[in-house]
Amino acid sequence: MQSPFRARNWIIFLLINVLVSAVTAFLVVQAFTQAVSRPATTRIVAAATQPIAAAADAAPPVAEGTNIPPAGDLFAAHQAAGTAEAVTLPPQPTATTQTLAQATRGTVPNVRISAVIYPGQRTREAVVIVNEGDAVDLTGWTLANPRGKAYTFGNVVLLKESFINLHTTSGVDVPTDLFWNQSEAVWRVGDEVVLRRGDEVIATYLVR
CATH class of the missing domain: 1.20.5 (Single alpha-helices involved in coiled-coils or other helix-helix interfaces)
Incomplete structure (x- = not known):
């Protein structure tokens, strides 16, 4: 024990x-x-x-x-x-043809005549116009040959970095192609094509 x-x-x-x-x-x-x-x-x-x-x-x-x-x-x-709601900004105005015309009236647009194709052939000839800058209102502009034949643009806006073809022959206008509806050819080799805004010469081109 x-x-x-x-x-x-x-x-x-x-x-x-x-x-x-x-x-x-x-x-x-x-x-x-x-x-x-x-x-x-x-x-x-x-x-x-x-x-x-x-x-x-x-x-x-x-x-x-x-x-x-x-x-x-x-x-x-x-x-x-006293609130966390977002601040509402006033709506911004949208661009219209009228405001576009007012904005570009005092500036020199970057528009040129790129080519005249098939001169002397009414059904095929056309003038190629190129815009290398901002959108431009062409309303009232003219395109003329040395013999006094001139085309006046209607309500046409050439968008930024775009082009438009002016055909001598007949057809229905679309955004990229306008038709002069002439019965004979307008352009000849050696012609100087002049694009004007009113009395201001915007571009010229020598037909080859």
């Missing part, structure tokens, strides 16, 4: 082991909890900043020439109104 002294020593030894195990387990759990909590904080910050970048990328494009107040003024306007 064991003595009471030895039994008491075993009990003390077991209690010390239990206490050490408990402390060790507590420290391990604390270290693991701290290690796991750090990446979680980083992910939360990233998630919070992502919608801001997405909102900036998704901002709608603004038309060229629109008068937009500085960002600070927009923010101040939001604060004064």
Whole structure:
């Protein structure tokens, strides 16, 4: 039979082991909890900043020439109104033939006569006019040969970097082809073709 002294020593030894195990387990759990909590904080910050970048990328494009107040003024306007709604810009006017004519009246358009094809053959000859600049209103312009034969353009707009063919023969006008409806050829080799806007000579071409 064991003595009471030895039994008491075993009990003390077991209690010390239990206490050490408990402390060790507590420290391990604390270290693991701290290690796991750090990446979680980083992910939360990233998630919070992502919608801001997405909102900036998704901002709608603004038309060229629109008068937009500085960002600070927009923010101040939001604060004064007490709302987060977007500031509504006034609608911009659209270009019309009339405004186009007013805009190009005082400028020299970049329009030239590119070629006169099949001169002397009424059913095939045509003058090729090229616009190498911005859109131009040709209304009232004339194209003439040296013998006083002239074509007057109607309500025609030559778009930016485009061309138009003026045919001597008969036909139905389309955006890229106009028809003079002449009974005989208009152009001869050696003729100087003159394109005028009123009294202003815009372009000339020597028929070859």
